[in-house]
Amino acid sequence: xxxxPEHFIVDGKRLDxxxxxxxxxxxxxxxxxxxxxxxxxxxxxxNKVLAAVYxxxxxxxxxxxxxxxxxxxxxxxxxSFSVDERTRPGPSRRxxxxxxxxxxxxxxxxxxxxxxxxxxxVFVEILQAGAGTRTAGINAASLALADAGIPMRGLxxxxxxxxxxGEIVLDLMKEExxxxxxxxxxxxxxxxxxxxxxxxxxxxxxxxYRALELAKTGCDQIYELQRQALIEKYSKEYTTExxxxxxxxxxxxxxxxxE
Amino acid sequence: xxDDVMTEIxxxxxxxxxLKGEREDGRAxxxxxxxxxxxxxxGTADGSARVKLGTTELLVGVKIQPGEPFPDTPxxxxxxxxxxxxxxxxxxxxxxxxxxxxxxxARVVDRGIRESKSLDLEKxxxxxxxxxxxxxxxxxxxxxxxxxxxxxxxxSIAALLTAKLPRAQYDMGDDIPLPVRDIPVAVTVIEFGGAxxxxxxxxxxxxxxxxxxxxxxxxxxxxxxxxxxxxSLTVEQVMQAVDMAKNAAxxxxxxxxxx
Numbered sequence: 475x476x477x478x479p480e481h482f483i484v485d486g487k488r489l490d491x492x493x494x495x496x497x498x499x500x501x502x503x504x505x506x507x508x509x510x511x512x513x514x515x516x517x518x519x520x521n522k523v524l525a526a527v528y529x530x531x532x533x534x535x536x537x538x539x540x541x542x543x544x545x546x547x548x549x550x551x552x553x554s555f556s557v558d559e560r561t562r563p564g565p566s567r568r569x570x571x572x573x574x575x576x577x578x579x580x581x582x583x584x585x586x587x588x589x590x591x592x593x594x595x596v597f598v599e600i601l602q603a604g605a606g607t608r609t610a611g612i613n614a615a616s617l618a619l620a621d622a623g624i625p626m627r628g629l630x631x632x633x634x635x636x637x638x639x640g641e642i643v644l645d646l647m648k649e650e651x652x653x654x655x656x657x658x659x660x661x662x663x664x665x666x667x668x669x670x671x672x673x674x675x676x677x678x679x680x681x682x683y684r685a686l687e688l689a690k691t692g693c694d695q696i697y698e699l700q701r702q703a704l705i706e707k708y709s710k711e712y713t714t715e716x717x718x719x720x721x722x723x724x725x726x727x728x729x730x731x732x733e
Numbered sequence: 734x735x736d737d738v739m740t741e742i743x744x745x746x747x748x749x750x751x752l753k754g755e756r757e758d759g760r761a762x763x764x765x766x767x768x769x770x771x772x773x774x775x776g777t778a779d780g781s782a783r784v785k786l787g788t789t790e791l792l793v794g795v796k797i798q799p800g801e802p803f804p805d806t807p808x809x810x811x812x813x814x815x816x817x818x819x820x821x822x823x824x825x826x827x828x829x830x831x832x833x834x835x836x837x838x839a840r841v842v843d844r845g846i847r848e849s850k851s852l853d854l855e856k857x858x859x860x861x862x863x864x865x866x867x868x869x870x871x872x873x874x875x876x877x878x879x880x881x882x883x884x885x886x887x888x889s890i891a892a893l894l895t896a897k898l899p900r901a902q903y904d905m906g907d908d909i910p911l912p913v914r915d916i917p918v919a920v921t922v923i924e925f926g927g928a929x930x931x932x933x934x935x936x937x938x939x940x941x942x943x944x945x946x947x948x949x950x951x952x953x954x955x956x957x958x959x960x961x962x963x964x965s966l967t968v969e970q971v972m973q974a975v976d977m978a979k980n981a982a983x984x985x986x987x988x989x990x991x992x
Binding site: 559567568570571573575578581582662663666667668669670671672673674675677678682683686690 | 954
């Protein structure tokens, strides 16, 4: 792990040259995986994440099916090589918690009642981690869900706000995340419904309110990038592929030999 | 299915009460059930507390032993928090490895204690890189009648406040109290029918489905937050919930946790 820098902000510039309210560069590709119903590859600073959506499809085991709605399942997983020191493959307590809050970031926006007894599976793989992987995963998952044609009330956009050198800053990079004074990941819809909120560190309530305001501006910018990425993909493909694609499949029958 | 129907009926009932400004057990929206905290209840633990929150009941045991530090923090003690939702505590619990709910409770309680720097982990170093004190906080739920998280948070800090470093046992001098510098208190606020309520009963917690947990310190600053549940919150609700949690935490701290 790198040493703690003496100052995080010098002459209004952060370690990587950004202003306090500036995001790291984001690159988005939608529909990168052939087998998935929807997918998205996203790079954000040093993060490289991949999200795939399968479904709505039959949920197994059967007793987990809900008669009135679809069950959203979210798996956040880190590749063992995605961090400096190799992580053990498989779920950790951290990844289980992130999977839970990320799922809860989407449950408010997905029209689950349209697909009773099904599952909507969201898989996020962190290929390279560079601070803010959960928010990167949520942004990618949001687009993968849209790509899969899952009806939603809106896109979910996420970013983290933190505190370094006593200042509230947008979109923490690795050093700021490791040695900063606070980290506040937030996800919200364009309609300002907060669907994920976590915080650790130290903030006064006044600082928290300011941080939440800054998170709004960050999420707005990300929402715009997500929207552009969708328009770019589907404005190109719309005319040529609409006949073949048709509406989103109602569910791939999977392992249904018992029926 | 029958559970779903019962839930719907109960939801309507509770919702109608909320509209009249009432709760099932007659409490005000910002009123806790009766709190009782008893410390030093387990002789074999280095610190312990039994918390009753109305009829919700749990035990927190702190065990302290020397062990190896983590490689990335060779000069710091280690804090490990775990929650056991044993089948004795609720008909809904099953034996087996902790599920996401238990992991979330443990991680949020841990976050509050860790991020408030309540425990001076640097003072828990014995020989840098070789031996440090490892503090285990084990939250053992005995009766789940709602709002385990707040009870777990109170119990954990109460148990730490009474815990002693068992130095005599390892020929390191006399036992001394654990250095606790701050009293972080987690308070859950649930959102239900547009209203915000403190200390949800079991039924309220199941039905409301969305909560915001805020952990505040002695000086009113925030050291941890978590939105939990499948609905979203507005910015105004978040701000109001933070205020409610802060006030409630101050009351709990003053009444039950000041040394």
